[in-house]
Amino acid sequence: MALLEVENLGVRFTRRDGPHVDVVQDVSFALDAGGTLGIVGESGSGKSQTVMALLGLLASNGQSSGHARLRGEDLLAMKPAALNRIRGDRIAMIFQDPMTSLNPFLTIERQMTEALQQHRGVTRQEARNRAIEALERVRIPDAARRIGRYPHEFSGGMRQRVLIAAALMMEPDVLIADEPTTALDVTVQAQILALLREMNRERGTAILLITHDMGVVAELCDDVMVMYASRAVEKARTAALFARPQHPYTAGLLGALPRLDAPVGATLSTIPGNPPMAGARTAGCAFAPRCAYAFERCHIQAPVLQAEGTRSRACHLPADIALQTASGVFA
Ligand SMILES: Nc1ncnc2c1ncn2[C@@H]1O[C@H](COP(=O)(O)OP(=O)(O)O)[C@@H](O)[C@H]1O
Ligand code: SF4
Ligand SMILES: [Mg+2]
Structure with missing residues (x-):
């Protein structure tokens, strides 16, 4: 327990x-x-x-x-x-x-x-x-x-x-x-x-x-839970999450990290747009207005958090997709 x-x-x-x-x-x-x-x-x-x-x-x-x-x-x-x-x-x-x-x-x-x-x-x-x-x-x-x-x-x-x-x-x-x-x-x-x-x-x-x-x-x-607009959107061991985020929001947060190999003076990428107002109701995924990967289903149906092995995420994309951030591709 x-x-x-x-x-x-x-x-x-x-x-x-x-x-x-x-x-x-x-x-x-x-x-x-x-x-x-x-x-x-x-x-x-x-x-x-x-x-x-x-x-x-x-x-x-x-x-x-x-x-x-x-x-x-x-x-x-x-x-x-x-x-x-x-x-x-x-x-x-x-x-x-x-x-x-x-x-x-x-x-x-x-x-x-x-x-x-x-x-x-x-x-x-x-x-x-x-x-x-x-x-x-x-x-x-x-x-x-x-x-x-x-x-x-x-x-x-x-x-x-x-x-x-x-x-x-x-x-x-x-x-x-x-x-x-x-x-x-x-x-x-x-x-x-x-x-x-x-x-x-x-x-x-x-x-x-x-x-x-x-x-x-x-x-x-050792472990991390990512929250967006009142819900958990991704949970994983920290090392696994950093090696390969499986939710576009997580990838965005990681893209906002300074990198040692970034050119001096390079600005940090931040996720464009703002989170929804507290209590705002949308039919689909709460992250859809800011998500570079959003497709039709995302605007219609909210993804639910689903476990797969030791991690879980709430996203309609297939788990094996390589997510792009400003500081690189997580493949
Ligand atoms: N007493 C309250 N009445 C109404 N809304 C509240 C109250 N306290 C906090 N909130 C709202 O709850 C939401 C979540 O707040 P919070 O948990 O503090 O966010 P975080 O710690 O992630 O920055 C915010 O939109 C905040 O405005
Ligand atoms: S469900 Fe769609 S909008 Fe939401 S994070 Fe996944 S790809 Fe983006
Ligand atoms: Mg707080």
Whole structure:
């Protein structure tokens, strides 16, 4: 049994001035103990709402459906108090902007030690020692002194490291990281990814990483799920997906990656056009207006996600077609 098993997850928001919108539809995936799964897709594709639903953190006009079992227990059916206990204990989270998870009015020490005291009944002194140790592990210099400081006294990259340290300390089963490096410069980004990898390899923490950046997926994830307009369009082992994408949208995302052999100053190819508005209904494939391969059937019938061996995709094209991107043909 997978550690986290998500089955037919849906997220629907009601709107005061119109019909409801489905921002996550029929999404299923599994994360094994010690595994690393990336969820990738453009902004607005439903990545964040997918994890917010798992954690019971949807906005008040949101409603989830389906199942999300952690060690067999359905998170979506849990009472808020029970889910609260799991969050920050068995599941830790880090977000793009660490300030959304840090309280500006409390010292780092207070914020790092509270969960440990609450969930694990550890004494204040012991919790402080463990927090300092965790800060040292993520290479915060002079941790014993810095732990008494407030979040605004840390840089963005340091704040992200503080959150990783806080997660490390709890030794969660799953770490959910939603665009953890998006706001950071490239060097700091690489350090944060290295820390996550270390947490996965050394402690066996399973990682669910959300990003719009295929490069970040390549760095960290063994498996990947590509989302487009609220649905999963391709799922595969990362190496297989990079070697040979089977969905035109995935090929487009890979074409937007910088390549080492590209001429200096070459612009990145991006997929022309924009994703549909949330809740927009089309008869055919949601990607058809932007797809260079679209044919008649694509405008009439929506493709469904179909498994073939270890991967799956939602596209009417034959699986063995060689997809072209600006940076080459994936044959
Ligand atoms: N409270 C809400 N009410 C209505 N729509 C929402 C609400 N929160 C998010 N959305 C919409 O849900 C869609 C998916 O958002 P999100 O999961 O954040 O995308 P991503 O993380 O992939 O960029 C977006 O179109 C967003 O506008
Ligand atoms: S189903 Fe058609 S429009 Fe959709 S991705 Fe495949 S080829 Fe393109
Ligand atoms: Mg998001």
